[in-house]
Amino acid sequence: MIKKLFVQNILLLDNLELEFTSGLNILTGETGAGKSILLDCLGYLLGKKNTRIEIGIRADTATLIGEFQLENNEVISQFLSEKGFAIEGNLILKQSIGANSKRRAFINDLPCSLDTVKELGNLLLDLNGQFEEQGLLNVKTHRSLLDSFGNLEPNVKNIEKSWTEINKLKKLLETEFNRKDLVENVEFLDKSIQEISELELDRTEIESIELHRDELRKAIRGSSVIVDTLKSLNRELIEESILNTIKSLERLEKKEEMDNHLPIEIFYDAFEKFSEACEMLDKLREKSVDSEKQLLQIEDRYHSIKRICRAHNVELSQIFNLKSLLEKELESIKGVDQKIKELETKISITDEKYKKDTSYLSKERHKFAAKLDKKIEKEFKPLKLGLAKFKTDITRAGETRFGYDQVCFTTEINPGSGLKPLNKIASGGELSRFLLAVKLCFLEKKIHKTQIFDEIDRGVGGATASAIGKRLLDLSRHEQVLVVTHSPQVAAYSDNHLKVEKINSEESTITKVETLSEETIIREIARMLSGELITTEALAAAARLRNSAKEAN
16 A cells, blocks of 8 residues: 655645545645646556646656555565565655656666556555556456456366366477478488497597598698708709719819819718608608598588588588487387377367367356346445446457456446446446445455546435545445545545645745645535535534544444
8 A cells, every 4th residue: 555655746736745644545635736747747657548747837857756555565575576676564666757758667766667666556555546557447356356356266276277278288289290391301410320339439530530531631721831942952853963973073082183172072961961851851741641641531521511511501510429319310200190199189188178178168257257246236325426337348259368257348338328337337436336345345355456546426415425535435344445536525534634724925835745634624624515604504514424423443
């Protein structure tokens, strides 16, 4: 329930703090004092649609703060937990509004999205009237409300369990049919398994094959330079030239015609060094030839492995486990017909149970719909809706997790106008009284939502207004209720009475709210009875109304 509402710089509301209690909270005041604006502020704070507010003319920003007591509400606690908010104690919801209506929202001083605020607002508050989006005016809620009224939730859970199981089995069946389409690939899988076996893969080889391949490629690239060098060197010609030079020098030495020492030994050394260098190059060339042969073998093996990897969309490092995976897949494909048969049998059994349960649930819904219709129409009479009719319309739609029924609450306010969905009937006080009558029929189901009614007593008075007040009081014993009213008969039933008043001065006009004592409650009821001039007779009548309401309490 809401405990406090703080409003700053909204129209005529400068710094206003309202305190609410459990039970029936009544807001009264002259027309134009700002009662509905306060409800707009509350709706705006909780993300309700169609609620617009304006920043005061003397301010650039505005602030709205609401304090809520969760009362061990598991639904809201779970919602906040899923959103990442751990709330201990009361919930503080804040919105700051800046220029161009830019909004920032906070939950217990932690920033949150406006969508989160809206979802939270739907759990905390029912604004009964033109703002109702997730309550009785939303046909999507009618099926669950009827099930709640008839205590049919366990039946729905059983159907939902069957529905979930059927869809799970159908997905598995679809997978098996896809496997069956792959039966033609059995030969391909067999061949792949055989190829992997013939490769005799080794984990060390798989880890090093690409590195070894790169090393051999580098060696071959270097050896090609050596081959070119050997070709351009013309070894035989150079060796022959050196030998001829040595022979010529030896002949010259024998003739002893040279006084100086001839470099015969140096040429011998040069010949040996040159021959040794050429032999080294030749050995390197032969090694390159071996590397080329080895590379051809590795390349052939590498491409065989990669071809299998591409065929099965796996990385090179994964091929070591590929054989066992393919064997399992092959075994799975070969048993697909049996699995399909088993799944179809399970689907048939579960579907039969689903149809049996949904048929029974539909009969129960029709039975409790008739009871609900009578109960609601009984509530119409004291609310001056005696000629109105209510009918829970149940039609058969497609199969869903909740059965095959589509539920819509319909009504006929004026005789001959025909039954229409709730969101098509008149708005204002007539609609509010209608929604009150419906809500009174669900009193056994506590939903922990604050119920707000704006001028539910519009157009009625006397005994009818008193009946509305009594029924609002009944509702407030189950849920916190906030009511804006101009009816003294309704106001007399208050647990907490707030008077909204506009204060004019030469400098400004502001709205203030006063929490009334028992004495001032009677004076306010007297004002509502007689106007600004409060007579002794009006005070006496107000006291009688208040005492009568207390006796009804």
